[in-house]
Amino acid sequence: MKSYRIPELAKKYADHEMIQTYTELPEFPDSRIRLLFAFLTNQKAPFQHSELYSLVVSLVQLGMDTHDLIDSDSGHVPEREMRSRQLKVLAGDYFSSRFYHLLAQAGQVDMVKRISEGVCEVNKLKMNLYVKMKQLRVTAEDYLDQSIGLKTELFRVFTDMLDDEAITDWRELLQGFGRCEVLVEELARSEKPERFGGSWGYWHVLEEGNEEEKRKLVEKSGDLPFASALLAKYDIRSMLAGKLKQSISHVLSYSSKLDPEKLMRELIQIGESFQRPLIAAVSVHGERR
Structure with missing residues (x-):
């Protein structure tokens, strides 16, 4: 089975100074990604893009989880908290969008449709x-x-x-x-x-x-x-x-x-x-x- 390195690959997209300074991200969905990667790489004919699939799903999940952290309180909030909220919106959108770009680059258009439906x-x-x-x-x-x-x-x-x-x-x-x-x-x-x-x-x-x-x-x-x-x-x-x-x-x-x-x-x-x-x-x- 190929070595599991999805969290390291995802850091390229998740590690941003602005995010680390002004807000926080949810936990990486490690157990589910490890489970997915393990099954994809242990089929009779292992998937050529098992690592790519696992990476893009981790980014989509991270994007949705980041959006879930956004406080929906419409009242007045301090500037730092407002900036944190705005960064969560942007970060969630960014993570969610990267899956399309990565899959399109690899010619995996059908997988874009599958994940979008999910x-x-x-x-x-x-x-x-x-x-x-x-x-x-x-x-x-x-x-x-x-x-x-x-x-x-x-x-x-x-x-x-x-x-x-x-x-x-x-x-x-x-x-x-x-x-x-x-x-x-x-x-x-x-x-x-x-x-x-x-x-x-x-x-x-x-x-x-x-x-x-x-x-x-x-x-x-x-x-x-x-x-x-x-x-x-x-x-x-x-x-x-x-x-x-x-x-x-x-x-x-x-x-x-x-x-x-x-x-x-x-x-x-x-x-x-x-x-x-x-x-x-x-x-x-x-x-x-």
Whole structure:
């Protein structure tokens, strides 16, 4: 299998002094890109452009994730914050546009169409989730499932390009790694009461909380002491850590049964990478208790 170097290649487009000075970028979607690259390079006839495909998808995903960081608050904000917001818009547009140029250069026009359709599907999923959240018609598990869909939808455009015998494994592991990613992010959010609104924990309390808690949650989810109290009362961190542990166990067990051995080892490494945030979260939670 070819050496994995997509993050290094993507730095050429992501490392800009202006961005580093005035704003921040989202995490590189490493686990999903490694998964894609591993499958593309382990087909019976490995794709000539497996590295290019993985790179452009990483840039498109980075562009969408950057746009998702933009604060939609229309009120007055300090100049530095406004500049950060503007740079996120420009950076997201830039990352999203580079995929077209790179694929066009390589004569991969059909792939431009595939990825563009994938982006459209992701945006549809985002809008559907946003509307349901505004209407409070989301359960905690609905939120988790739809968040996984947002992580994985773009990558599904490669499904029918894979060998028939690889498709089931690809779908299972894409879903499994996507679930791990979402749970890692939600675990991080559970450490920050200011990010409680709209999180998995928020929707869990709206399901399981008493009527007074539900009312107060809808009226003032931004109340940090209240959010902290709910996080502690419902032990949100432990619940998320338990879900993440189960998800990691599943992807490791599934990956260990795959051939060829190089693919199996790469997938196990991806699965094991999720154990670090889990161990860190459990350690911090244990110290606080």
